[in-house]
Amino acid sequence: MTVRKAERTLTLFFEFLAKKKLLEHVDESAFKKKILYGKSNQKYTVSPFKGVVMPRNRQGHIAHDLPERYILPLIELAVKIANPIALGIYMQCFGGIRQGELVNIRRSDVNSIGSFGEFGLVVRLQKRNLRTDIKDSAGASGVKKPRRQIVFPIQDWLQQLYRNHIENYTPVDGSDALFVNRDGKAMSGQSYRAYFSKLKREFLKQLRNSSNPDDLVYAIKLEEYxxxxHLGRGIFTNLLAEEADNPYDIALPRGDSNLASSLVYQGNTERMRKKLEDRMQHLYKDYLPNLIKKLNFRSLIFRTKP
Known part of the structure; x- marks a missing residue:
């Protein structure tokens, strides 16, 4: 939790106590309201705390990419300890889909090219919120423009992940959500991020405990960033940039008006798909498929709750 989030939580907590008359020296009137910038109909409670020291802006210290040798191990680790979002991690790394977009995807939004995405997925991304019952800014739709997004297949990794996800995570709330929480409801952005945070901690732990000194050095670097x-989208962009012949090869997140145009577009990206697959196959021959086939996914469902 950041300092700013902690301050906001404590502010709301003490305001609640004041409303309940549980604070002897603090009245509810001590908590002032202000209009949220750019939101004339929304107000927030001003923090009553004075002298809070905020950390320096570290925007220049944000990791936007991951060395290629770590991409598949990250997905492998997700399968082991954050299985409900393992498919999501793949879709971010090889489709560039944002977190806010992932948690608002319905099963019916996913068009499989071949059996279980054997030749890729075309995902329809629309501005929506599947969890209107909760306030969750992390789950708000991040779609700037509704579009159909290609998710590239690498060997049969996507096919294995998609098949096991569909078979094991079924929505029960009528949302048709692709990603669900432990109760079978559409997963919130906060829940997705909790799984990712668990994955991040374990990933850094494995790097620190590695016998390879390069892994240890990179773990120290990542801990400073x-x-x-958002890392997945950065990975995707950089993978494309490495193989792109022109700017259009990088501009994959584009808006298509109908499924037919998306399929044509997918055909036009066959060259890029082949390049990415060859690149990954060189690094990870038969790596993830063998792992997935050996795992008991149904037991993982109950072992990977954050």
Whole structure:
């Protein structure tokens, strides 16, 4: 939790206590309201705490990418300890889909090219919020423009992940959500981030405990940087940039008006798909498929709750 989030939580907590008359020396009137910037109909409670020292802005210290040798191990680790979002991690790394977009995808939004995404997925991204019952800014739709997004297949990794996800995580709340929480409801952005934070901690732990000195050095570097689910989109962009012949090869997140145009577009990206697959195959021959086939996914469901 950041200092700013902790301050906001404590402010709301003490305001609640004041409203309940549980604070002897503090009245409810001590908590002032201000209009949220750019939101004329929304107000927030001003922090009553004085002299709070905020950390320096570290925008220049944000990790936007991951060395290619760590991409698949990260997904492998997600399968082991954060299985409900393992498919999401893949879709971020090889489709560039944002967290806010992932948690608002419905099953019916996913069009499989071949059996269980054998030749990729075309995902329809729309501005929506599947969890209107909760306040969750992390789950708000991050779609700037509704579009159909390609998720590239690498060997049969996508096929294995997608099949096991569909078979094991079924929504029960009528939302048709692709990603669900432990109760079978559409997963919130906060819940997705909790799984990712667990994955991040374990990933750094494995790097620190590695016998490879390069892993240890990189763990120290990552610990100095700020990074979260946005890392997957950065990985995707950099993978494309490495293989791109022109700017259009990088501009994959584009808006298509109908499924037919998306399929044509997918055909036009076959060259890029082949390049990415060859690149990954060179690094990870038969790596993830063998792992997944050996795992008991149904037991993982109950072992990977954050």
């Amino acid at each position: 700020k990074w979260s689910t």
